[in-house]
Amino acid sequence: MTPAQVIAEPPVALVAQVRRNWQAALFLVALILLGCGAAYQTPLSVHLAVGGDPLTRRREDDAPFLQMVHASEPALPSVAAWWELPGAADPYRWTQPASVISLPGLGGGYWLVKVRAQGGRPDGAPTATEWQAGTAPPVAFELPVGQIRRYMMLLPADGTVRLVMRSDSFQAAGDPRVLGFLLREVRVQTIGGWRAPDWGQLGWIGLTLAAAWVWGQMSALSPRWGLSVIGIGGLATIMAIALARPAFALLTPILAALSAGATAVSVSLALRWPQQVAWRPAIGLALLALIVRLAGLLHPHAISSDAGFHANNLLRFGLGHVFLTAGLPAEAGGGLAPYPAGFYLIALPFQILFGDDFATRRLLVTIVAAALDSLFCVAIWWWVRQAEFGQRAALLSAACYLFATQALEALAIGELANVGGQALIVPALLGLSLGTAANRSHWLALSGLALAIAAGLMAHSGVTLGFGFLIGWAWLLAWRQSAAIVTPARLFIAAAGGVALALIIMYTTPVYLELISGRRGQGAIGGQTPVQITTETLLALTGLQPPQRRGLPVPLGLALANLIGLWIIWRTQQPTTTALRWLLGAWWGGALSGLVLLLFADQGLRWMLFLYPALCIPAGIALDRLAARAAWGRVAVAVWLMAIIGQGALLWVSQIRDYLH
Numbered sequence: 001m002t003p004a005q006v007i008a009e010p011p012v013a014l015v016a017q018v019r020r021n022w023q024a025a026l027f028l029v030a031l032i033l034l035g036c037g038a039a040y041q042t043p044l045s046v047h048l049a050v051g052g053d054p055l056t057r058r059r060e061d062d063a064p065f066l067q068m069v070h071a072s073e074p075a076l077p078s079v080a081a082w083w084e085l086p087g088a089a090d091p092y093r094w095t096q097p098a099s100v101i102s103l104p105g106l107g108g109g110y111w112l113v114k115v116r117a118q119g120g121r122p123d124g125a126p127t128a129t130e131w132q133a134g135t136a137p138p139v140a141f142e143l144p145v146g147q148i149r150r151y152m153m154l155l156p157a158d159g160t161v162r163l164v165m166r167s168d169s170f171q172a173a174g175d176p177r178v179l180g181f182l183l184r185e186v187r188v189q190t191i192g193g194w195r196a197p198d199w200g201q202l203g204w205i206g207l208t209l210a211a212a213w214v215w216g217q218m219s220a221l222s223p224r225w226g227l228s229v230i231g232i233g234g235l236a237t238i239m240a241i242a243l244a245r246p247a248f249a250l251l252t253p254i255l256a257a258l259s260a261g262a263t264a265v266s267v268s269l270a271l272r273w274p275q276q277v278a279w280r281p282a283i284g285l286a287l288l289a290l291i292v293r294l295a296g297l298l299h300p301h302a303i304s305s306d307a308g309f310h311a312n313n314l315l316r317f318g319l320g321h322v323f324l325t326a327g328l329p330a331e332a333g334g335g336l337a338p339y340p341a342g343f344y345l346i347a348l349p350f351q352i353l354f355g356d357d358f359a360t361r362r363l364l365v366t367i368v369a370a371a372l373d374s375l376f377c378v379a380i381w382w383w384v385r386q387a388e389f390g391q392r393a394a395l396l397s398a399a400c401y402l403f404a405t406q407a408l409e410a411l412a413i414g415e416l417a418n419v420g421g422q423a424l425i426v427p428a429l430l431g432l433s434l435g436t437a438a439n440r441s442h443w444l445a446l447s448g449l450a451l452a453i454a455a456g457l458m459a460h461s462g463v464t465l466g467f468g469f470l471i472g473w474a475w476l477l478a479w480r481q482s483a484a485i486v487t488p489a490r491l492f493i494a495a496a497g498g499v500a501l502a503l504i505i506m507y508t509t510p511v512y513l514e515l516i517s518g519r520r521g522q523g524a525i526g527g528q529t530p531v532q533i534t535t536e537t538l539l540a541l542t543g544l545q546p547p548q549r550r551g552l553p554v555p556l557g558l559a560l561a562n563l564i565g566l567w568i569i570w571r572t573q574q575p576t577t578t579a580l581r582w583l584l585g586a587w588w589g590g591a592l593s594g595l596v597l598l599l600f601a602d603q604g605l606r607w608m609l610f611l612y613p614a615l616c617i618p619a620g621i622a623l624d625r626l627a628a629r630a631a632w633g634r635v636a637v638a639v640w641l642m643a644i645i646g647q648g649a650l651l652w653v654s655q656i657r658d659y660l661h
Contacts, residue, residue, distance in 0.1 A: 025213045028227055032209065032234030033202055039241040040107040040197040046246055048101075048186040051091030057083050058661045062093075062186070064250055064300035067100040069093050070177055090148075094120070095180035097169040103161040103188055105241075105249020108196030111161050115151045116185040119143035121170055127181045129167035134158070143167075143181050154191070159198030161188055204252035205237055211259040218266035219284030220277050232642075247657075250300050258294055262287040278391060282381035285398045286374045292402055292649075293370035293411055296656045303660040304366075306414025310344075311362040313417075317344040318351065323511045338512045342459040343420040346372070369416035372423035373407050376613050379426050380620075383583065386433060387569075388576040389621055396627075397620025399641060400561075403648025404616075405552040406609040412655045418606055421460025425467050428452035428498075432474060433579050437490040446494050453498025458506045465597065466610040470590030471495050477585050485579045528598050537595060540608060547608040548598065552655060554608065555647040557640055558619055565618025568625055580617070587614040619644075 051072040052059035059072055059082060070093055074085040082088055101115075119127035124145050132138035133155040143149070155161060167180040209230055216226035240248040266284060269276075296302060313324055326339040347368040354360045377398040384394035410419050431437075431452050436445040456467045475495065478488045506512070528536075540547040543556040569577055569584070591611035598605055627637040 022213075024223070024227060025230065028230055028234070029206060029209045029213075032230070032237065033206060035234065035238040036202060036205060036241055037197045039238045040195050040245075042242045043190050044106065044245055045189040046103060046106070046187070048188075049091075050183050050185055051093050052082060052088075054083050054089055054091065058658075059091075060303060060661050061301075065101065065103050065186075065246065066093065066183075067102060068096045069099045069183065070096065070179070090184060092182045092184045094177065095165060095167065095183050096178060097167060097180050099165045099180060099183070101161075101163040101165070101186055103246050105159065105198045105201045105245050105252070106157060106161050106188070107198055107245075108157055108159055109193060110154050110191045111157055112189050112191055113153045113155050113161065113163060114185075114187040115153075115163075115183070116148055117143055117151065118148045118182050118184070119145045120179070120182045121145060122172055127167050129165060129181060132164045132166075133162065138166075148184060159196075159200055198249070201241075201249055201252055204256040207256045208252070208259045209234065211256070211263040215259065215263040215266050215284065215287075218263070218270045218280065220280040221284070247299075247301060251295060254295055254298050255291070258291045262291060278385075281391075281395050282378050282398055285381070285395065285402065286377040289374040289377050289402050290371055292652070293374065293408065294367065296408070296652055297366050297370060297411060299656055301661075302412065302656045304412065304414035305660060307362050307366055307416060308358070308414075310365045310369075310414065310416045311358055313339070313341075314344050314347055314351065314361050314365055315356075317341050318348055323506075323509055325515065336515055338461060338507065338515060339417070340421070340458045340460055340464075340506055342424050342455060343369070343372075343417040346420065346424075365416050365420075366411075369420040370411060372420045373404075373411070375423055375426065376404075376407075377401050379430065380613055380616050382430070383433060383580060383617055384620060386576070387580040388574070390624060392627065393621045393624030395620070396623045396637070396641065397617050400558060400616035400619045400644055401613060403555075403645055403652055404612050405554060405648050405651050406547070406550065406606070406612050408648070408652050409550060409552045409655055410606070410609055412659055415606075417460045418462045418609065421463045422610065424459035425456035425463060425470075428456045428467075428471075429583065432486060432491075433583055435485050435579070437486040437494050438484055439487055439490070440484070441490070446490055447497070449494040450497030450501065453495055454501035454505070457498060457502035462606050463610065465594045466590045466607065468590075469593040470586050471498075473589030473593070474582070474586035477582050477589075481578060481582050485582060527600050530599070533595055533598050537592070548605055550608070551659075552651045554612070554615070555644045555651075557644040557647070558615055561619035561622045561640065561644070562615045563618075564625075565620070565622035568621055569618055584614055584617065587611065 048062040048065060049056075049058070050062050050066070053061075072082075072091060072093055074087045074091065075082055076085060079085060082091075101113075119125075119142070121127055126142035126144050128140070128142050130138040130140040131151075131153070133153070134157075136156065139153070153163075155163065165180070169178050169180060171178060212230055212233065213226060216229060217223075221229070237248075262284075265287060266280070269283060270280060273279075297304075309326075316324060322341055324339040324341055324344075325336040344365075347365050350364055350368060351361065354364055380401055381394040381398040384397045385391070407419055410416075428449065431445070431449040434445075435441060436449045453471060457464050459467075471491075474486070475488055475491050478486045478491055536545070536548060539545040540554065542559045543554040546553045566584070569581055588611070591607045591614070594605060594607050594610075623637045623640060626633045626640075
C-alpha cells in the first residue's frame with residue numbers, strides 16, 4: 001500500500017459512510033418539508049402589543065419585529081413596574097422617519113394587517129405618512145394628533161409580511177431623537193385560501209436537517225439513531241411553524257449557521273483523527289449542547305440583565321485591571337467583593353479575532369461561556385467510560401446535560417462568569433480521576449494538579465466555595481480509597497499548593513485585602529432555619545421546585561434516574577468504579593456543605609448549578625441498565641430520556657420567552 005493510499009483511505013471511508021442510507025435520509029427530509037408546507041396552512045393570528053401589554057405586563061415582545069423604532073413608552077429608568085406609570089394603560093413607541101414592521105416566515109398570500117396609530121406633533125398638526133408593502137404602490141394619508149385610529153390593509157406577502165412606514169419627522173424640545181408618529185398596536189391575521197410556504201424558511205430548515213445528517217454520520221451515530229434525531233427535530237419544526245411561526249422564523253437562520261458550523265467541526269475532526277471513533281459521539285453531544293445554548297442566547301427575543309457587565313469587565317481586564325470587583329446584594333452582606341478574573345483570562349485571547357466594540361465583546365463572552373459549559377458533556381462521558389461502563393451509558397449520561405436547566409438559566413440571565421468559571425474546575429477533577437495524586441504518579445503530575453486546583457479557586461467566587469469543599473471532602477474520603485487513586489498526603493500537598501498559589505496571585509493582593517477588611521462590619525441580613533434549608537433542598541433535588549432564588553427546576557425524571565444510578569454505582573464492586581464513587585461522594589459533599597452559608601445569608605447560592613453534572617453521571621448509568629433488559633427497556637429509556645430533554649427544552653424556551661419581558 002502506498003502512502004497516498006494510506007492518506008486517501010479515511011476520507012473515502014467517511015464519504016462512503018455518509019452516502020450509506022442517504023436515500024432514507026433524503027426521503028425523511030422531503031417528508032418533513034412537506035409537513036412544514038402543510039403546517040403553513042394552519043390559521044394564524046399575530047398580535048404585537050407595541051410598547052407592552054398592560055394586562056399581562058409583558059414588554060419587548062414586539063421588539064424583534066420592529067425596525068428603526070424607538071424604545072417602549074412610558075418608561076423611567078428608575079421604575080421597573082412600567083405599568084404603574086401615567087399613560088401605561090395604552091403604551092406606545094415613537095417611530096422614526098422610516099420605520100418597518102417585519103413579520104418573517106408567515107407564508108405567502110394575502111394578510112389582513114391592522115395598525116393602531118396617531119400623530120404626535122406638539123403643534124397639533126397632523127403627521128403626513130405613507131405606508132408601502134413590497135412593490136405595491138404606497139398609500140399616503142395623515143395621522144391626526146387628538147385621535148387614535150385603526151388602519152386596516154390587505155397586504156401581499158412573499159413569506160414575510162413587511163410594511164414600510166415613512167412619515168414627516170420632527171424633534172420635540174429637549175428630546176434628541178428624530179420622531180415620526182405614535183405606534184400603539186399591530187395585528188396580523190390570515191385570509192382564507194391556500195398559502196404558499198416561506199421558501200426561504202424551508203431552505204434554512206432543509207440545510208439544518210442535511211447538516212444534522214452529515215454531522216450524525218461524522219459522529220459515528222448509527223443510521224437508525226440519525227434518522228430518529230432528524231425525525232424528532234422535524235416533528236418539532238412542524239409544530240413550531242404551526243404554533244409559533246414568527247418566533248421560530250427568527251431562529252432558523254441561527255440554527256442553520258450553527259448546524260453547518262458543527263458539521264464542519266465534526267468533519268474536520270473525523271478526517272484528522274479517523275481512528276478516534278469512540279470520542280466522536282461525545283464531541284457531537286458537546287457541539288449539540290453548544291447549539292442549544294447559543295440558539296437561545298442569540299435569539300432576538302432573548303434579553304440578558306448581566307451580559308453587558310461581563311463585556312465591560314473583559315474590556316477592563318484587557319486594559320490591565322486584573323483585580324476586579326462586583327457589588328453584592330444586601331442579602332449577601334452588601335458592598336464590593338473580589339471578582340476573580342479566571343473566565344476573562346480565557347475569553348481575552350479570542351478578542352483578537354473580533355472587534356473591540358461593546359456588542360462584539362458581549363457576543364464573545366456569551367459564546368465563550370456557552371462553549372465552556374458544553375465541555376461538561378465530554379467530561380461526563382469520560383468519567384463514565386473511565387469507570388468502564390459502556391459507551392451507551394456514557395452517552396446517555398452526557399445527553400442528560402444537553403438541557404442542564406441551571407446552567408441554561410444562568411446563561412440566559414447573564415451569569416457568564418459563574419458558568420464559565422465552573423468549567424475551570426474540570427481540569428482539576430479530571431486530574432483527580434486520573435490519579436495524579438497517587439503514589440505512582442510523577443511529581444510533575446502532582447504540580448499540574450496543584451495548578452489546576454489554583455485555577456479552579458480563581459475561577460469565580462461563586463465556584464470557589466463549592467470547589468473548596470469538594471477538595472476537602474475528597475481528602476477525607478481518600479483515607480478510605482485505594483492508594484492507586486489518590487493518597488491523602490499527596491492530595492494535601494497538591495491542595496495546599498493550589499490554595500497557596502490562589503492566595504499569592506489573587507486573594508492576598510492589597511486591593512482585595514482592603515476590601516475584605518472593610519467588610520468586617522457588614523453583616524448579611526436574612527438567613528434561613530435548618531428545617532427550611534433542608535425542606536427546600538430536598539424539593540429542589542427531586543425537581544418539585546426550583547433551588548433557592550432560581551426560576552427553573554431540575555427535570556423530574558433526572559432525580560429518579562440519579563438515585564437509581566447512585567445505587568448501581570455503589571453496588572458495583574469492580575475496582576474501576578472506585579474512583580467514580582469517590583469523585584461523586586466528594587462532589588455531593590462539596591455541594592451540600594455550601595448550604596451552611598444559607599444559615600447566615602438568604603442569598604441565591606448556586607449549589608445546584610455546581611451539582612448538576614454529578615446528577616447526570618449516575619442518571620445515564622441507570623438508563624443504560626434499563627436499556628439492557630429487553631426491547632421494552634430500550635423503549636422505556638427513549639421515553640425517559642425524551643422526558644428529561646423535553647422538559648429541559650420547554651423550560652429553556654420559557655426562559656428565553658419570559659425573562660425580563
